[in-house]
Amino acid sequence: MASTDTRSPGDPEPQHAASASPIDAGNTVNTVNAGRPGGAGGKGSAAGASDQLAGLEAGLDALETHTKTRVPLGRVLLDQVLPPVVAVALVLIAWQLAYHFEVKPHYQLPSPAEVARALQDKWLDGTLLGYVWESLSRGALGFAASLIIGTPLGLVVARVWFVRAAIGPILSGLQSLPSVAWVPAAIIWFGLTNSTIYAVVLLGAVPSIANGLVAGVDQIPPLFLRAGRTIGATGFAGIRHVLLPAALPGYIAGLKQGWAFSWRSLMAAELIATSPELGTGLGQLLDQARVDSDMSLVLAAILLILIVGIGIELLIFAPIERRVLRSRGLLASNR
């Protein structure tokens, strides 16, 4: 029988252990005392053999480990900042040319300088930051609420098949519904109040966030879940230590999109739901400029909306996403 209850100890003295290993008589297998080739005579001490193995391993590790080279900051700036600056400059030049040759009458297409002046005026009379802040704080609050609602919703849809079958398709369908479509309904429900604005923002952002998490969970390699279960991460611990971290890249992509939808929905709502009690955000500024037929200010407001949307994406979401992907080795280094 194979139930040999004796075994040679690995490290202490392999050479000796080898010859001392018990061998049942009458076994079918021919037993050959196979010493290490080259180590015949048991000369090399056990410690020597172990050291050799450790050395071999260290060599393999060193050969296979890639050393990372850090790209200098100047290079990064050149690679990442120069291209968009060139693109913006080209757009400005084209715009100036269009103005110069009066593609449209000046009152319809003001020059870049006039738009800049409109911005400057708003800055000088101290109201510019007020508009931006009004919209930005609404956007942030709406986004935070969407996050709090969308995350558990996504988790439940991803993990409970019944809920998924029931509302999964609706949730992804909602994503393709422009949230501006909700504005009339929200106004009838809530009147011209902040509730209307937040309702539209939530309806725009919650589906993206939830769907992002669902996609993130769906993309988890089953191997991670099995590995989690074998080390005992089941139930809540499994969600916390395996499921959520594994779904993080998809979740963050969903958050990014959720922000874009929040901002878009917010502008739609502000543009339509204008009333003195509602305060003035960028959308209301834009609408006011339209009413006044002030094309410079219209373009200035559009520019501000664009800058805030892109700025949040670049300053908050892009770094988080890059960090997460890089720490997992999922980011192809630039070039």
Added chain:
Amino acid sequence: MSATLTKQPLTTERSSSYAARIDHVSKSFGRPGAQQQVLDDIALDVAPGEFVCLLGASGCGKSTLLNLVAGLDKPTAGSIDVPGGRPALMFQEHALFPWLTAGKNIELALRMRGVPRGSRRTEAERLLGLVRLNGSYGKRVHELSGGMRQRVALARALAQDSKLLLMDEPFAALDAITRDVLHDELTRIWAETHVSVLFVTHNVREAVRLAQRVVLLSSRPGRIAREWDVEIPQPRRIEDAAVADLSVEITEQLRGEIRRHGQH
């Protein structure tokens, strides 16, 4: 010096005569009517501290059997008893979590086992030392080579402090030199930790290099075709003549099993 180490039946808990008992287990997949029987009446005991290699052609049901022993799936018939609690499982892919460092991967297993926070770090460092990866605690998974990843995965499996270690072709994706080194390491760690190992492979030489007992599975359905006790003393080398001789014998049998399938 007779440096043989007598293995006591494991002291704690109920002392069983086996680390795992696979009791006439069968497994089928698919709906009733269109069933495919993968495993047929497998009966196998792994003794405490024993190193058993399960050998078979690809698709014969080795992983299926290991999953059953790991409790990740249920047998269609028969039963499985693992008295030492949840077994540790190592896959062909390292299955380390890329959002954690090497050390934190191990610490997560320790945490799930209930090791108090204060001693996790020390224990993780000790386990990394056991697989000779001192200094890799803070490394990200993608910064490690294939061999290093499998060693971290081994350390994580050992962190479960399970009496039974299940390994599903854990070295199959490694190059020959690295695999050879990991064979040496596994033999050493097995001797140091007294863990029982059920090691799945389709590589005959690897099985003979490592195991005290080689169990050959036939294919479709998977049945135990034959067993060999490997009495070649450790440490063995994969190129040892004795390893080669037994490998030839087993390979012949394995080929015979495979050939049977081409005959109808």
